[in-house]
Amino acid sequence: MTVHEDAAEALLQDILEDDKATAAMLKLRSRHIRGEMNEGDIYGTGYADALGSSARYAPNKWPLHQHAAFALLHALVGAGDVAFTYVSTGGVPGADADRRGNASKLEDTMAPFRAELDMTQHGADADGLFRWDEPLRIGRSTGAHFYPSGCQRAQHALVTYPTLIERGSAPLEVGDSWPSRTLLHLLEDGAVARWPYGSELIWLLVNLERGGIGL
Template sequence: MTVHEDLAQGVWEDLQEKPGDVAAMFELRNRHIRGEMDEGGIYGTGYADALGSSARFRPKQWPLPQHAAFIKLHAMIGAGVVSYVCISTGGTPGPDADRAGNAAKLTKTHKRFTAELDMHQNGADADGNLSWSGELGLSRPTGIFFYPSTCRNAPQSILIYPTKMREGTAPLEVGDSWPSRTLMHLYQYGAVARWPYGSELIWLFVNFKRCSSR
């Protein structure tokens, strides 16, 4: 078991101390399995895979600790502890073996950012890194939800406020990566960039408890 999988196991054990939290996890797990986390809505298409994905296992086959890590990430975002910004690239990532092709696509990342792929990796903690210069504008959730419409079936929206992050860097994970690895990076480095399969966007997640904002 890896370090980040140990972390997920700890999150799962903590969740079990509160039956209500376990029920919330299984509710989110069911939404994830049904594909409801990636249909746009509050968080945007590709959101679930950015938190964590696996080509080998569909969400219904995930170990419960990975679902625990997934809901932990989702809860941190909803509470405003973590925020994210989506960044355009030159396309969707190809197979891991096609590092040259993926690196070429990353050269077309939005000009505010520099995305670099480790061409050898050799057991490195991440596939590469993403950096940005100058202040970065983010929309930070407040943890409060509201109904933007009086329509009976109107979905809730999350109340956000603008904030700015100082220049910095984040580990970049390309393709599949367990939610526990995303969570570990946020704890360890205060930020992580995810470029999941099927997405033309890099999702930069920032942990405000580890990174300074303005």
Template sequence: MEASFHAWAAETYAANLQRTVKGRTTLAAYHQLLRDRDSDDLNDAVGQPHGGWWPPAQVAALGMVRTLHAEDTVRALCLRVGVPPDEEDRGAARDALRRLPYVFHTLLYDRRAEDGDGLLAWDPEAAAQMPGGWVSSAPLEIGRTDASRTLLHLADRGVVARWPEGSPDVWVFGFATFTAWHVWRERHPGFLPAEESAETGS
């Protein structure tokens, strides 16, 4: 999967929104989400652009995830770690993640890879309570990351775990059901890598 694909997909989505009055209204509503201070934690969980500036493409990606969440198509679960992540000290981050309940298991890579910083997995008995519980693990993104990268994980895997910069919590976002994920992918092939779009018949 190409590392920059998610940004390109979000730029295309934002450009399409800007072509119509309805789309521009939608994008303006997405911008408003960033002004709602009560939503800061949720927004940070979806994405924290490097440099702190939200370009239209990332606003569009944030809005897509927030809309899916508001519709209950994508659900979220907040897991308490108790401390914010240390992106410079992977050992400290590994130690902190061990504070999660025993049903959760983490694998943290030595450095960020194309598929994230690591994996968050859960035991079968926890699956029914997990967003995207129809799979057994989620790619884990730590610290600052684009909202479009979060959206790409949701499109690609149906689930993603986020440990935002400055947050004592790990958030898990996932489609409520496999069917919901499949239907959304069919309707939004532009967020899938080219080879997957071809597999879905798009």
């Protein structure tokens, strides 16, 4: 196993020692398996895949430690410790081998963002680099929710407030990337950009409490 998977295993053991945390993780796992976490009403279409995805394994086949990592990521977003935004680009990513095709699509990433794909990679820690050339104002969760509709089936929405992120960069992960890898990027790099398979959006996740993530 990799370092980030080992860390997720340790996280899982901590969760399993707390009945409430275990119940919360399993409830979120069920929602994820049903596809609810990728719907656009609350967080944005493709939210779950931005936190972590696998084309090889459907969520119901994920190792439980990856659901633990997913649950922590979701909790950090909900608490406002991690802010996110998403950015349009030139299409959905192709296969890893089609690096030229993917690089061409990334040329259409919306300004002031720039996405650069590592054309060789060879075991690098990420697939490329995602930059923003000016300060960003993005939404940060307050931890509270509201119901935008009086319909009984209406889903809640996050209450957010703007926060300023200085110009900078983040590792870019294209296609599949386990939630444990996303967590480790947030801890080590302070941010990560995800371009999941099937998405025309790059999701930028920023750790606003760097150093406070319990991996």
